Amino acid sequence: MSIQYQKESRTITIDTLHTTYQLRVDPHGFLQHLYYGKKIQGQDMSYLYQDYDRACAGNPDEAYPSRRISFNTMPQEYTGYGVGDFRISSLAVQNADGSYGADFRYVSHSIARGKYSFQSLPASYGDESEAETLSVFLEDPVTKLSAELLFGVFEKKDIITRAVRFRNGAKSNIILNKALSMSLDIPYGRWDLIHFHGKHTLERQVERERLTHLVKTVQSTRNTSSHQENPFVVLCGRRADEDHGDCYGFMLVYSGGFRADVELDQFESVRIAMGIHDDQFAWTLQPGEEFETPEVIMTFTDRGLTSMSHCYHRFIRHHVCRGKYQFARRPVLINNWEATYFGFTSEKLLEIADEAAKMGIEMLVLDDGWFGKRDSDDSGLGDWFANENKIKGGLKSLVEQVNAKGLRFGIWMEPEMVNEDSDLYRHHPDWAFAMPGRVPTRSRNQLVLDMSRREVVDYLYERIEKLFNECNIEYLKWDMNRSISDAYSAVLPAGRQGEVLHRYVLGIYDLMNRVTTNFPNVLLEGCAGGGSRFDAGIMCYSPQIWCSDDTDPIKRLSIQYGSSFGYPVSTVGAHVSASPNHQTGRKTPFHTRAVVAMSGTFGYELDPSKLTDEEKEEVREQIGIFRKHYDLIQGGLYYRLTNIGEEAYEAWQFTAEDRSETLLNLVITDIQPNAALINIRLKGLDPDAVYELTDESAGHQCVIPSEIPYREWRKTFSGAMLMNAGYTFPLVTGDYPAFQLYFRRIS
Numbered sequence: 001m002s003i004q005y006q007k008e009s010r011t012i013t014i015d016t017l018h019t020t021y022q023l024r025v026d027p028h029g030f031l032q033h034l035y036y037g038k039k040i041q042g043q044d045m046s047y048l049y050q051d052y053d054r055a056c057a058g059n060p061d062e063a064y065p066s067r068r069i070s071f072n073t074m075p076q077e078y079t080g081y082g083v084g085d086f087r088i089s090s091l092a093v094q095n096a097d098g099s100y101g102a103d104f105r106y107v108s109h110s111i112a113r114g115k116y117s118f119q120s121l122p123a124s125y126g127d128e129s130e131a132e133t134l135s136v137f138l139e140d141p142v143t144k145l146s147a148e149l150l151f152g153v154f155e156k157k158d159i160i161t162r163a164v165r166f167r168n169g170a171k172s173n174i175i176l177n178k179a180l181s182m183s184l185d186i187p188y189g190r191w192d193l194i195h196f197h198g199k200h201t202l203e204r205q206v207e208r209e210r211l212t213h214l215v216k217t218v219q220s221t222r223n224t225s226s227h228q229e230n231p232f233v234v235l236c237g238r239r240a241d242e243d244h245g246d247c248y249g250f251m252l253v254y255s256g257g258f259r260a261d262v263e264l265d266q267f268e269s270v271r272i273a274m275g276i277h278d279d280q281f282a283w284t285l286q287p288g289e290e291f292e293t294p295e296v297i298m299t300f301t302d303r304g305l306t307s308m309s310h311c312y313h314r315f316i317r318h319h320v321c322r323g324k325y326q327f328a329r330r331p332v333l334i335n336n337w338e339a340t341y342f343g344f345t346s347e348k349l350l351e352i353a354d355e356a357a358k359m360g361i362e363m364l365v366l367d368d369g370w371f372g373k374r375d376s377d378d379s380g381l382g383d384w385f386a387n388e389n390k391i392k393g394g395l396k397s398l399v400e401q402v403n404a405k406g407l408r409f410g411i412w413m414e415p416e417m418v419n420e421d422s423d424l425y426r427h428h429p430d431w432a433f434a435m436p437g438r439v440p441t442r443s444r445n446q447l448v449l450d451m452s453r454r455e456v457v458d459y460l461y462e463r464i465e466k467l468f469n470e471c472n473i474e475y476l477k478w479d480m481n482r483s484i485s486d487a488y489s490a491v492l493p494a495g496r497q498g499e500v501l502h503r504y505v506l507g508i509y510d511l512m513n514r515v516t517t518n519f520p521n522v523l524l525e526g527c528a529g530g531g532s533r534f535d536a537g538i539m540c541y542s543p544q545i546w547c548s549d550d551t552d553p554i555k556r557l558s559i560q561y562g563s564s565f566g567y568p569v570s571t572v573g574a575h576v577s578a579s580p581n582h583q584t585g586r587k588t589p590f591h592t593r594a595v596v597a598m599s600g601t602f603g604y605e606l607d608p609s610k611l612t613d614e615e616k617e618e619v620r621e622q623i624g625i626f627r628k629h630y631d632l633i634q635g636g637l638y639y640r641l642t643n644i645g646e647e648a649y650e651a652w653q654f655t656a657e658d659r660s661e662t663l664l665n666l667v668i669t670d671i672q673p674n675a676a677l678i679n680i681r682l683k684g685l686d687p688d689a690v691y692e693l694t695d696e697s698a699g700h701q702c703v704i705p706s707e708i709p710y711r712e713w714r715k716t717f718s719g720a721m722l723m724n725a726g727y728t729f730p731l732v733t734g735d736y737p738a739f740q741l742y743f744r745r746i747s
């Protein structure tokens, strides 16, 4: 068992492969947090907490007359509210008598094999051989509000998940005005915060800053996990880098608004708290009712950021993603969006399919514009019926014709949205969010459907079900193209409007759950104007998410780099698009575009009729390389070899867990005249093994001649050579060249 209770010290200790987490019930029944960090087995860590009389700190009655015990200085597992801890609170409540107070005491705990699950929310999963659950029951003796603190322990994966299940044990209502999933106190150390900020077409940009005594909040109030911040943050030691140093990761399994607050307090102790955003949140708990918070996936390593990322990558692939395509090879697809936008006919689609099939592409995805009156973004959303002016003979016939060419068929939908110019809106105007007396704010000309309403979700499911039953659709791109405003449900009473945003998220999960359960062979690709909902909540249904609407490979480097801190390559939707790029106008080599898109799920998003014969041949070659290295790319260990933007090039690497092979990728982002040689040290190899090099990118760069021609350079290297001395690249000319070097262990 990885969870142990010591009766004498009243400590509960969680041990994973490399970490220890410890909490304690103190003599007054306060649940204290003692330690989370590198493994320390079988020890009572309570010596770490020293209580002193601190001026202006309040003292709970049980401790009277001692002035040394205070919630304001005590490291806690989960805080109370309004009772003397003036740091970030885990929750906020209003009781039936109007008081704003919650004060928890330990009641009991239990330990069970297997991982807890939720009624309404997605979560990571693990069977009895993979996970254990610790539940610690706390109760406010006055109001009878209880909080069951849930800990999911994946010993071998070095992961601990945390969540809370509230229950109202009183005879009257209690309102939760804030209900975070976890808080954690780290009393010692000097820490940096890493977060992943961005915007549309430039998501998950890494920013690292020193903690100061200002509270830092990473948040989204858009009710999407958002382009602007990702629900994943890292606390790392000030000197931590890719290979060294302490790192804590906190990843929320949720797709709506969130907050992560980090406070460095007056005594240099850090508190981090994370969960659903409390903006516009007020949840009424009637007597006997429960409220579940989403979970936070936590890890700790003392071996740097790469090791932390590996931990998340393995965990998301094995315990978050699920279904047929969790591990099965996914199709190389072509999406018509950047090829045609709204302006397509079935003839054009069939032409794309024809060319695509000849090049070895496996699936055609029909993007926005196939339904209702949808020739631009100002109409049609909500009318999920094929537009037969564009799709001659209907969708079923189109799918059959595409299938006859040897291609599978996928489709785009944006279920949560509606245009006012649509039959759906004309029939059900009250299904869209709108506050009484106000015209709702439009965004991309669309309004938001009230997904908190059962009949809305039922209607959408019925449409999707009908489409999938009628046509052989094997993939769904589920898009969502705006932030949510004007949240007001026509069917909830005034006093419960604070539940709408969260109920909306529950509605999405309900719909995604129905679709994936009833159509298990359909591959779901999440999307939200690119990567505005790139989160572990969506990954519970969708093993890949369109990572950004930016398809420029050079800007993509930083998006994919930032994504890689928490999320595996197998979740990163990435396509080769046209040059000049539609978002930036930048011209890049075809080969470079493929090298970058291959560090994702890989597909195309261009008009093949505009490709030259040589480029078509290149597509065949690219698909061949991707297929050859599919398992290595999707399931191998990902190493970031450069810190983004520090050099005139970026490099990264995939290495098999058994160290038998590795793929080294390099893109030169700023070509220099008379340049210094680029030397990259590889990682994760067996120092004693001999590796043989295959240049998968041979002939795709303009190499400057050297005394010995590049193609005759050394081809076998020991792992020690590659890791300690590195590989030196030839000098090249031309904009944005890329290399892809494959090393295979031969002895």
Ligand code: DGJ
Pocket (backbone or CB within 6 Å): 337, 367, 368, 412, 479, 481, 527, 528, 529, 530, 546, 548, 549
């Ligand atoms: C935003 C997506 O991210 C794009 O790929 C495309 O599907 C458009 N929406 C279609 O409206």
